[in-house]
Amino acid sequence: MISRIRAYLGKRTLDSASRKKISFLERLIGESIQQPQYFLRALRHRSRLIEDGLDDIESYEQLEFLGDAVLDLVVTEMLFELYPDRNEGFMTKLRSRLVREDTLAELSRKLGLPSYIEVGARVRTQGIELKNSVLCDIFEAVIGAIYKDLGYKASQKFIRNVYTTHISISDASTTQDNYKSLLLEYTQARKLAVPEYIVAAETGPDHDKTFEISVRINEQVFGKGKAKNKKKAEQAAARETLEELQSEKLS
DSSP states (O other): OHHHHHHHHHHHTSOHHHHHHHHHHHHHHTSOOSOHHHHHHHTBOTHHHHHHTOOGGGSSHHHHHHHHHHHHHHHHHHHHHHOTTSOHHHHHHHHHHHHSHHHHHHHHHHHTGGGGOBOOGGGTTTTGGGSHHHHHHHHHHHHHHHHHHHOHHHHHHHHHHHHHHHOOHHHHHHOOOOHHHHHHHHHHHTTOOOOEEEEEEEESOGGGOEEEEEEEETTEEEEEEEESSHHHHHHHHHHHHHHHHHHSOOO
16 A cells, blocks of 8 residues: 555656656556656666766666566476477477567557657757667567556556467468578578678768668679668568579579
8 A cells, every 4th residue: 555655656757748757658558657757767778878977877778678588487487388389499489480579569559658758959860769679679668667567467467468469479480481491401501602682882970870782692783681780681681682583493
C-alpha cells in the first residue's frame, strides 16, 4: 500500500508530457509503474543530456545494456520451450533473428514508441528517433526499465506478449536471410572463387553514411547493395548476386 501511495505521489509531481508517457507505457506493459524515472530515462536520447544538464547515465544507454541481457534470456527460454529437440546451433541462429536490430526496431514501431522518444532540439529535425539503431536501443531500454522497476516476471511477461502478438517465431525459424552464407555455399558447391565484397562508394556525412557494396567472383562483378552500414549492404549485394547466379550459369 505504501509503495502504491509513493508511486501515485511521484507521478503527480511529473509534468503533463511525462505523465502522458508514463500512462502510455502503463497501458503498453499492463502494469502500474512504481518508479517513473527509469521509464523516462529509457525514452531519452543522449542528445538531450547537454540541454538539460543531465549526467551521462540519464539517457537510455545504460538501461539498454540491461534490457539487452534480459531480452536474450527470455527469448532463449521461449526457444527452449518451443524447440526442445533442436540443437544449440539452430536456437542460436533463430535467437539472432529474433533480437537483431531490424526486428527490435520494427517492434518499437508497432508498439508506438517513436512518438515518445526525447531528442535534443538541435537534432530534432534529423529524424534520429526514427533510425533503426535508436529504435532497437529504445525497445531494449524499456525492457531494462521494466526489470529495474517491476522485476523479472513483469519483464518476461512483457517480452512474451510482444513476441506472441507481433512475431511469428515459426516463420522466423524457416527464414533463410543470411545471404552471404548462402552465396558462399553456392559458390563452393560449384567450385567458384570465394566472393569478394568491395566498397564501390560511400556517400553522405560521417554521421549518416550510405555504403554501396559490390560482389566480385572470378574477377567478374555481380550484384550491388546499398545500406546505411556495410553489413546490410553486403547482405543486399549477396542476395542480388545469388539471384543472378541462379538465373544464369557463370561463364
